[in-house]
Amino acid sequence: xxxxxxxxxxxxxxxxxxGINNFNDYKNKLVEETYQEKNEDPKGRxxxxxxxxxxxxxxxxxxxxxxxxxxxxxSLSNFEPISEKVSMFVEGWKNINEPGNFNVRxxxxxxxxxxxxxxxxxxxxxxxxxxxxxxxxxYQEIDxxxxxxxxNSNSYISYYFIPKEGHILIFPSFLEHEVEINKSDExxxxxxxxxxxxxEK
Ligand SMILES: [Fe+2]
Numbered sequence: 001x002x003x004x005x006x007x008x009x010x011x012x013x014x015x016x017x018x019g020i021n022n023f024n025d026y027k028n029k030l031v032e033e034t035y036q037e038k039n040e041d042p043k044g045r046x047x048x049x050x051x052x053x054x055x056x057x058x059x060x061x062x063x064x065x066x067x068x069x070x071x072x073x074x075s076l077s078n079f080e081p082i083s084e085k086v087s088m089f090v091e092g093w094k095n096i097n098e099p100g101n102f103n104v105r106x107x108x109x110x111x112x113x114x115x116x117x118x119x120x121x122x123x124x125x126x127x128x129x130x131x132x133x134x135x136x137x138x139y140q141e142i143d144x145x146x147x148x149x150x151x152n153s154n155s156y157i158s159y160y161f162i163p164k165e166g167h168i169l170i171f172p173s174f175l176e177h178e179v180e181i182n183k184s185d186e187x188x189x190x191x192x193x194x195x196x197x198x199x200e201k
Contacts, residue, residue, distance in 0.1 A: 009153050013133070015161070016170040018075050023166025026067050030119045033065045034094050034189050045093075048178075051101035060090040060193070068191060071117065075168055076195070085200055092193030099186070102126060103179035111173035111194035118190050121163035125188035126180040129160040133175065163190070170195075 020026070037055055038044065044053040063069045076088055097103070103126075108114040116128065132138070135157055142155050150156060160180075161169060171177070173194065182188045 007153065012154075013130075013172055013175055014081070015130070016079070016081065018079065018168040018170070019164075020071060020075065020166040020168070026071060027119065027165060029067045030065070030071075030191075031189060033067070034096060034119065037064075037094060038096060048103040048106040049095065049097065049101065050104060052095065052097040054096075055094040057091050057093045057194075060092060063092070068117075072191075072193065079170070082197070087198045087200060089196040089198060090193055092191055095188075095190045095192060097126060097179065097182045097188040097190075099182050099184060101188075102181040105131065105176050105178040107176050108173040108194050110196075112197040113170055113195040114173040114193065115168055115170040115195065116190050116192050117168045118163040118165050120187065120189040121165055122184040122186045122188065125163070125182045125184040125186065127160040127162050128169065129158055129178050129180060130171070131158045131176040131178075132156060163188075 034055075038053050041055065042053070044055055047054060060069055060072050063072075072090065072092065076090065082088070095103075132142070134142070139157060142150070142157055145153075145155055179188075
C-alpha cells in the first residue's frame with residue numbers, strides 16, 4: 001500500500017528561554033545582595049522550598065537591587081512573543097537552596113506566566129523538572145510512542161532543564177514543576193517571578 005503520514009502537534013506548552021550574554025558583569029553583585037537580604041531577614045518564608053531560604057515576594061519596581069531590577073525589566077521588555085498591547089505586572093522573590101535542599105512540585109496560582117533567573121547554579125545543584133498537565137490522562141498514549149516520535153514531538157510525561165547561570169526560563173504558571181535536591185556542596189541561588197498579563201485597550 002502507498003501511504004502517507006503527517007503529524008500536526010497542537011496546543012503546545014511554551015517554555016521560553018532568554019540568555020543574558022554578559023551575565024558575568026552582574027553575577028557577583030546579585031550573589032552578594034542575596035546574602036545581604038538573607039542576613040536582614042534570616043527566616044524568610046516557606047512555600048515550596050524544603051530547607052533553604054526564600055525572600056518575601058515584592059513587585060520588581062520596588063526591588064532594592066538596581067541590578068536585578070535592570071536585568072528583569074530589560075529582559076521582559078525584550079520578550080518578543082508577547083504582544084505590544086500587553087503590559088506586565090511582575091513580582092518576584094530570591095531563593096537560596098543549600099546542599100540537600102529542594103522544592104516540591106507546585107504551580108503558581110493567580111499568575112499567567114512565571115519565570116526563573118539562574119544566578120548561581122553549581123553542577124548537580126538541582127534541575128528544574130516540569131510535569132505534563134496530561135500526566136494522568138495521556139500516560140498510556142505518550143508511553144506508547146517510539147523514542148524518535150517522543151523526541152521529535154516533545155511528547156513526554158516529564159521534562160527537565162539543566163540550570164545555566166544568566167539564563168531566564170519563562171513558562172505558563174499552571175505548569176507543575178519542582179527543583180531537584182541540591183547535590184553539590186555549594187548554595188544554589190535563583191530569582192523566581194510571576195507575571196500577570198494586562199491587556200490594554
Ligand atoms: Fe515555582
